[in-house]
Amino acid sequence: MRNTIVLGVIGSDCHAVGNKILDYAFSSAGFKVINIGVLSSQEDFINAAVETDADAILVSSLYGHGEIDCRGFREKCEEEGLSEILLYVGGNLVVGKQEWKTVENLYKKMGFNRVYPPGTTPVAAITDLARDLKIDLSKLGKVKVS
Amino acid sequence: MEAVLLVDFGSTYTKLTAVDIKNEEILATAKSPSTVETDIMIGLQKAYSSLKERLKGIPVEFAEKYACSSAAGGLKIVALGLVPELTVEAAARAALGAGARIVGTYNHEIEMYEVEEIVAKKPDIILLAGGTDGGNKSCIIHNAKMLAEHLSDISVIAAGNSKAREELEKLFSDHKMCYRFTENVMPRLNILNVEPVRQTIRKLFIERIVLARGLKRAEKYVGKVLMPTPAAVMQAAAILADGTEGEDGYGELMVVDIGGATTDVHSIAAGEPLEAGINWYGLPEPYAKRTVEGDLGMRVSAYSLWQTAGYQRIRKYYTGSNSDIEQKCLSLSEQIDKIPVTDDDFEFDAALGAVAVQMAVERHAGVLEKHYTPTGLVYALQGKDLRGVSCLIGTGGVLVKGRDPQRILQATLEGGFGEGRLIPQKPQLMLDSSYILSAMGLLSNVYPVQALRIMKKYLKRIV
């Protein structure tokens, strides 16, 4: 089953609450969550994904420096043989309020498959991920989170 | 009188220790150059006659005999894993803790030229890791195939993804290999599980490696060869730190062992950050940790010591008049049996010992890094915080037989604290002056309480 995900908060960012909620939500939905927690470097995410044979990496950035922290992430994944892996990113991706389309494009250009604005509910991302990985959520056999 | 005989087939010397268990006393020790290359019994017999002499006519009957060995290059292991910072490092740590010498590490899927490298390294055991349980399988299966097809005469311990076991088992048995399975050294991401691997290595060492080392013949006279010598030292350190049934230990401690080819450092300590607010990074640390510095040694590695340490670091401890340090190191590296004779020889050895142990402890200890974040300064620790270690014990020829063990051990405390290395701050310095640590580690398999009390009695405090 393709349902292993690596989850963490990138860079020097220590906002821990959202990370715990995402862990809970994705686990409850039946995903195998490898949570590497806050203050995680790109290498931490990638190493974790390589050893656990993960299908997707979910990156959070809350403190406004996401753009710098995420640069070159996709390229490093390719270097490590993770060319198929899905990359999602969410949180407060830029400083202050900026036009969402611009922000989304910025991260898509960096190679992220999906980019989420502030206030995204976990369930939206869970639905997307199930679709992207072509898995049937009801078959994961866990409680549905809404 | 009944006594226990402990034998250490070392790479240079075969050492014997006679112990009176009832009175918790060392009756005598003796040594003679090892003769593994020709016939191991020759060196053993010489050491034995010398031991008899030193017993000065006390009639002793050795009712029990136990041995350990690091002869013929020690227990050589090649470690294979997937990511260098994760399963490769975990496998290497497990092997070091089992008293092995790591002769090579390989990551990801290995290639034919790497197979050839491994052949040339002549390992006794290949430790095959890679993937968490249920994680990556393709790497360990690829590597197992390479081993089965090209290295089937070397023993393999598989300690990787448990979900690859059946496939691996089929490969190994089809190729009639000697193999053992054990728990994954990293069952989940960043969870270190070294103990099952260590046990398996030790069992395989007793069953198979002893045979290959020509030690089998000696076993008739000296009893079972129970463990590699470094594992015995580690066990002595562990029992000395933690104590045993009814007898207290010294608490968290370190042992440094300066040899001709390597400098070993053992720490028996949790190593958690001493202060709150330090984030602990990287792979978790084993409570009992051993590191081996192959470029820091008194003889074979004297020149590589010069290359890593450089003029100033050695000069700081060597005040002699002949300051051509490079030349001195080079010539020592070519005379591996050289015993110091002149005052200058002794002084130079002490300086090399000081630098070797200082650098080895620096490398063993964790590093504290500063990170500047939007909220200000954040501290991150990678490795063990050893500042609070209560005791630092030295062993090895240059300390035991040299003239100035205190100066050498003191040098460890003058190491790179400035660069954030969390080395011991105010440990009690101690010397294994009777050279009994490995023997006591061995003895502790059978008589833990006595081994501990004897160590407490014979280890010498240095102010």
Ligand code: B12
């Ligand atoms: C609590 C808090 C803190 C605490 C954090 C405690 C802790 N260890 O967790 C403290 C006081 C330490 C802190 C510090 C800072 N903070 Co603060 N903090 C907050 C606050 C008030 C709440 C965060 C929170 O827990 N929210 C609740 C959780 C559930 O929501 P969440 O984190 O957004 O996560 C959810 C979603 O975003 C989404 N999501 C997140 N990641 C991802 C990823 C994917 C793939 C998907 C699909 C979804 C997703 O799902 C999550 C669960 O529902 C927010 C303001 C706010 N109301 O959001 C500011 C805020 C995040 N902080 C901010 C700032 C600037 C800082 C500091 C830089 C302040 C400073 N100058 O000192 C520091 C940075 C410290 C650091 N190195 O990280 C700014 C960020 C501004 C920006 N990005 O433009 C915010 C938005 C406040 C503001 N409006 O200015 N902070």
